[in-house]
Amino acid sequence: MKNSYNPSPQIATNIEPASRPLPLNKTTFVQRNSRVFQARESWDRLFDEAYRADVEIHTDSHDVVIYGHASILGFASPVFRSMFKKSRTKHQVLIHGVPLEAVRTFIRFLYSSCYEEEQIEEHILSLLVLSHAFVVPQLKRECEYQIEHRLLNVDNVVDVFQLSLLCDAPRLGIICNRFILKCFDAASTSAGWKAMRASHPHLEKKLIVSLKNENNRRKEMMRKLTDRKVYLELYEAMEALVHICRDGCRTIGPQGKVLKEEQEPCRYEACKGLESLLRHYFGCKLRVPGDCTHCKKMWQLLELHSRICTDSNVCRVPSCRKIMRAKSITGAPYFTLASS
CATH class of the missing domain: 3.30.710.10 (Potassium Channel Kv1.1; Chain A)
Incomplete structure (x- = not known):
């Protein structure tokens, strides 16, 4: 064969x-x-x-x-x-x-x-x-991936940051920068930081500037969050004030309104606080001289409502038309330091 x-x-x-x-x-x-x-x-x-x-x-x-x-x-x-x-x-x-x-x-x-x-x-x-x-490039991408997801720690982050600048790895540099800012106290005492200070002092200054900028950014963000929280609370208070004066809520409401104490819970969380504040405002004897802090808060809410009210002629909120007329006669500015 x-x-x-x-x-x-x-x-x-x-x-x-x-x-x-x-x-x-x-x-x-x-x-x-x-x-x-x-x-x-x-x-x-x-x-x-x-x-x-x-x-x-x-x-x-x-x-x-x-x-x-x-x-x-x-x-x-x-x-x-x-x-x-x-x-x-x-x-x-x-x-x-x-x-x-x-x-x-x-x-x-x-x-x-x-x-x-x-x-x-x-x-x-x-x-x-x-x-x-x-x-x-294949091995370089693999090294960057392994460092980013597995091997980056406090001991080597400063060395990796310097190598990312030398090896043209911008994404890795950003990750290291954020890692250092997050763990700055530990990273600044590492051996890599001391070596960087001796060999590349400009990088140390750059990281310190980044830390200051990050702290300022966080403070600004916290300030904006605080302001937003205040604005939301004021908005809810305005909505609850209109709700109480127009529809009534449990034990307080406009004259002639039949109130039901056993009705469903109110959807406005500010109603409970406004209810006690309104009762105090109408019964307080010190609100005219201006010595009562609670009455001052209530007056600020009423004044703020009058500034955003679209139709004061039919509005049921107390003093809305009066405040609106007083502002238009005196020519007062839209916002005043007294009401802020």
Whole structure:
């Protein structure tokens, strides 16, 4: 029986290598597609075995050399591609200032787009710098995501803030800025803050200015919330005043109005307080001289109502027409300091 396999060179040239997979956490990878899994294993094995490697990567650990392939590294990073074009014979890359394992994790990612969870947690800042320096946007986005959602804390937030400015990561910088302002006392005593004060004092001043602006913004927001609360209370008081003087409420109302004490609870919360205030106002003997504080409050409510009343001729609120006529005769301003 003849073997149907024909190792024709024409057929062999049509076989394309498996494409580089998308970024994925290797420890949480689910084998949904065996071909993708095999491709990842092939890329990892190629990096580990360094078969026909033509690139030497040297780090601060002089006794250890990481080997790679110029075609793969140049395809994954335009910076590597530019470096290899300048020297076509022997490719040597020097990477200083980062740990050896961070460089190894970075190069492995360029091969298989995978990473170990423990490695990225330990060397997240170094990987962020490497991904920015060698223009690897996939790894850079992954580092920013991991820092933002998992790895940002009081101890490293100042370092991450400085790196976000150096690595052109504006979103991460904003998140770090907010985190520092939220935990300023703890962040300002960290080792990263002391190092920043020595190396970049202008950043410390920038954060202090941001803190002052944030405090002013919060004070302004609280003032507006307080004013809004006062306006709502005044609005409810005006509505309740009209309700009492026009419709009547439980035990108080206009003359000739039949009141029912056992009626349903009033929907105006201010009615109960206004009821006692009105009873005091009409029975107080000191309201004419102006020595009673309760009567002053009631008079301010009546004066405020008269200013917003649309038809004082039919209004049932006490003194509404009288106050409106007095203001029109004297030519008093719409609002006065006495009524504020």
